[in-house]
Amino acid sequence: MVVVIANDLPPAVRGRMKLWFVEPRANIFVSGIKDSVANDVVQYLLKSCPAQSGLLIFQRINKAPGFMIWGQGDPNKKIDEISGYQLIVEKILNQ
Structure with missing residues (x-):
């Protein structure tokens, strides 16, 4: 499975993404493609x-x-990345 979230995609890339992915909301793409295809899509x-x-x-x-x-x-x-585990930072607190 691959999930792509973008601020803005070029029209050519967005059109190509619609071949492999469902776009439930603007610039959010979800697909259950196989791992070998997923690697190629990520690199693309x-x-x-x-x-x-x-x-x-x-x-x-x-x-x-x-x-x-x-x-x-x-x-x-x-x-x-903390201890080899990737995380998304929601909010940076000032201490």
């Missing part, structure tokens, strides 16, 4: 989308923790 997105696309990609993998998070550009949420 990372290569074809400019930084202003703000990509956030969740890909299912067969090892712990069961998913991989990819980010490119300036997504609204930051990806952080």
Whole structure:
């Protein structure tokens, strides 16, 4: 399974995404494609989308923790890693 959340996608990429994915909301794509195809799709997105696309990609993998998070550009949420576990930062607290 792959879930893609973007701030904005180029029209050509968005049209191609509709071949593999369901788009339940604007710029949110969900698909149950096989792992080998998912790797190709993730690489295509990372290569074809400019930084202003703000990509956030969740890909299912067969090892712990069961998913991989990819980010490119300036997504609204930051990806952080703690003890090898990828997390999405919701809010940064000032201490």
